Amino acid sequence: MQKIYMKQIADKLGIEEHTLRFYDKKGLFPFFKRDENNYRFIYEDKINWIEIVLCLKKSGMSLIKIKEYINLAMEGENTYPKRLKMMLDQEQIVLAKIQELKQQLKFIEYKKSLYKNKK
Numbered sequence: 001m002q003k004i005y006m007k008q009i010a011d012k013l014g015i016e017e018h019t020l021r022f023y024d025k026k027g028l029f030p031f032f033k034r035d036e037n038n039y040r041f042i043y044e045d046k047i048n049w050i051e052i053v054l055c056l057k058k059s060g061m062s063l064i065k066i067k068e069y070i071n072l073a074m075e076g077e078n079t080y081p082k083r084l085k086m087m088l089d090q091e092q093i094v095l096a097k098i099q100e101l102k103q104q105l106k107f108i109e110y111k112k113s114l115y116k117n118k119k
Helices: 006-013 017-025 044-058 063-075 077-117
Strands: 003-005 040-043
Touching (some): 003 006, 003 044, 040 044
């Protein structure tokens, strides 16, 4: 299995290295290991954990909730009902954000047309 280091992960996923280190210090990446030079790495087959954390963060989930989710996932399949509840709750938050963004976009489009018609 191939090792992937922080710099490679950051480049691949388009995120800053310091952000990955911060999330790791918060305990969000349970599969990170350190090599003989104390550099953090993850095996290639575990990169999806990082993608999960990044997705949940982008969706607006707090780091505390993400940590809870990761801990539940580490426990195994018996936590599916709790994780499903977390995803359903987050889905509602995201759907509300989408509606809010649609309203903001509608206002921007209105202003655009107003300014274009004033030429």
